[in-house]
Amino acid sequence: TNVLILNGPNLGRLGTREPDVYGTLTLDDIQATLESEAPEGTTIDLRQTDDEATLIGWLHEAVDTKSPVVLNPAAFTHYSYALRDAVAIVTTSGLPLVEVHLSNPHAREEFRHTSVISGVATGVIAGLGADSYRLALQAVLARVS
């Protein structure tokens, strides 16, 4: 199984971006952790983009290649109906997609309390730093046949 780990805007700056909120691990560090823990036969395809259209294209690709998805939509979480619709295409096709956040958006500013993604995601894991990704990987793998 190839698992897509998709990351939205500003997550390429992890490591130095607001470390009090997001920690000091980089996306490369998170990728290395996931690869080291992935069971035999599982490959990790971790990507990041600041571009909404690119992220939507990757979700269409997940459907075409039947890949389960771990998605950190970053700020798109809070307002992108286009991304929500793309996530719905994934989950209604029968593929698991878990929404993840490093921080706990509910403990932060009011505008972060709304996710337009969660209602169409398979599940949501937030507030656990890199562990959010580790747990989400386990969850999607447990849901593919």
Ligand code: DQA
């Ligand atoms: C985030 C939370 C979002 O509110 C924020 O816009 C991000 C990162 C997280 O992983 O905690 O960019 O998705």
